[in-house]
Amino acid sequence: MITVENIKKKFGKLVVLNGIDLTLKKGECIALIGPNGCGKTTLMKIILGMVMADSGSILVNNESITKSELYKQHIGYMPQIGRYPQNMTIGQIIDMVKGIRNEKKPLDEELYKAYELDKLLDKKMSTLSGGTMQKVSAVLSFLFNPSILILDEPTAGLDPIAAEILKQKIIKEKGNGKLIIITSHLLSELDDMVSEIIFMQEGNIIFHQAVSALKESTQTAKISSAILQILKNK
Numbered sequence: 199m200i201t202v203e204n205i206k207k208k209f210g211k212l213v214v215l216n217g218i219d220l221t222l223k224k225g226e227c228i229a230l231i232g233p234n235g236c237g238k239t240t241l242m243k244i245i246l247g248m249v250m251a252d253s254g255s256i257l258v259n260n261e262s263i264t265k266s267e268l269y270k271q272h273i274g275y276m277p278q279i280g281r282y283p284q285n286m287t288i289g290q291i292i293d294m295v296k297g298i299r300n301e302k303k304p305l306d307e308e309l310y311k312a313y314e315l316d317k318l319l320d321k322k323m324s325t326l327s328g329g330t331m332q333k334v335s336a337v338l339s340f341l342f343n344p345s346i347l348i349l350d351e352p353t354a355g356l357d358p359i360a361a362e363i364l365k366q367k368i369i370k371e372k373g374n375g376k377l378i379i380i381t382s383h384l385l386s387e388l389d390d391m392v393s394e395i396i397f398m399q400e401g402n403i404i405f406h407q408a409v410s411a412l413k414e415s416t417q418t419a420k421i422s423s424a425i426l427q428i429l430k431n432k
Contacts, residue, residue, distance in 0.1 A: 199224045199346060199377045200245065205254035207240055207401075214240045216401040218254070222379065224345065227372040229388050229421075230381050232398035238381055241398075242348055246275055258346070271299070274344035278351040278381075280335040282323045288334055289319030292341075299342050306343040309336055312363050328355040336364055340371070347371065347378045353387060365391055385422035397425060404429075 202220040206213075215237045222228060230238045243249040245256055247263060247270065255262055258269040282291050292315075296305075310316070313333045323331070332355045339347060349368070353361040368391050372378055382388060388395075395412055397404045405428065409421060416424040 199259060201257040201260075202241070202245070203255045203257070205241065205244060205251045205256065207237075207244065207249070207252050213401050215244075215251070218401075218403060220396065220403070220406065222377055224377045225372065225375045226394050227368060227378040227380065227392045228394040228396060229392040230379055230396045230398065231383075231385070231388075231425075232404075236398040237401040238398050239350070242350065242379070242381070246270070246273065246348065271301075271342075272344055273346045273348060274339035274342060276335045276339035276347070276349045276352050278354060280331050282331075282334070284324035285322065287320050287322050288315060288326075291323065291334065292319075292338070295338055295341075301342050303343060306340050309333075309340050309363070309367055312367075313337060313360065329357055329360065332356050333360060340367065345376055347376060349378065349380045351381055351383065353382070353384070361387075385425065386420070388421050392421070395421065395425070397428075 200220070200222040202218050202222075205215050205218040207215040218241060230242070232238055240249060244251050245263070247267065255264070257263070258272065261269060263269055286294070313336070315333065315337060318330070326334070336352065339349065352364055352368075356364065365387065368378055368380070372391075372393070380388070380392065392409055394406065394408050396406045412421070412424045413419065416427045418424045418427060
């Protein structure tokens with residue numbers, strides 16, 4: 199579904215991505231993790247077309263992302279911090295994004311209903327708590343039923359119930375055959391959701407493994423324990 203081929207990126211003299219190669223398939227929920235500054239956010243932004251790579255290529259559904267912007271119609275993106283016009287209401291934001299996307303297929307309103315945003319449509323973005331802002335971002339990322347979801351620290355700022363609702367939605371959509379890419383610093387929340395782990399460090403892929411194989415090779419029950427064991431042995 200997404201093929202990353204020899205992607206390199208520098209900011210000045212700083213090497214951020216050092217020849218990244220990845221194949222990401224539908225029906226997988228993949229955690230992209232690593233220390234701050236490892237390059238994971240830059241990689242996601244390159245896939246989204248928000249940052250240009252210095253070299254290499256990215257294919258989405260076998261089409262180069264440099265040939266057309268249409269591939270973005272297949273992607274739902276949830277940023278870590280949503281930035282919206284502060285003078286607009288939740289309802290206006292949703293209507294604006296609907297107008298921009300101009301999708302003809304049925305909308306996925308499951309999160310919209312679960313988070314009861316219909317009761318908050320008149321609230322201005324400037325008045326929202328961080329958690330409510332995250333709910334808006336989550337709703338928008340899933341709303342157009344994309345086949346690829348890129349979720350940057352999706353549960354950050356959410357209360358435990360809202361976070362669990364989102365986690366169950368992620369698990370459901372993985373089961374529906376979607377490709378889901380998640381970044382998270384909370385390894386404990388990944389155990390029930392993800393099927394593969396990509397660990398990055400200093401612009402390189404340290405390992406890309408199925409969670410089942412990772413746990414089996416390290417004889418551990420949790421992702422966090424498995425990763426710590428691998429890193430200790432490097």
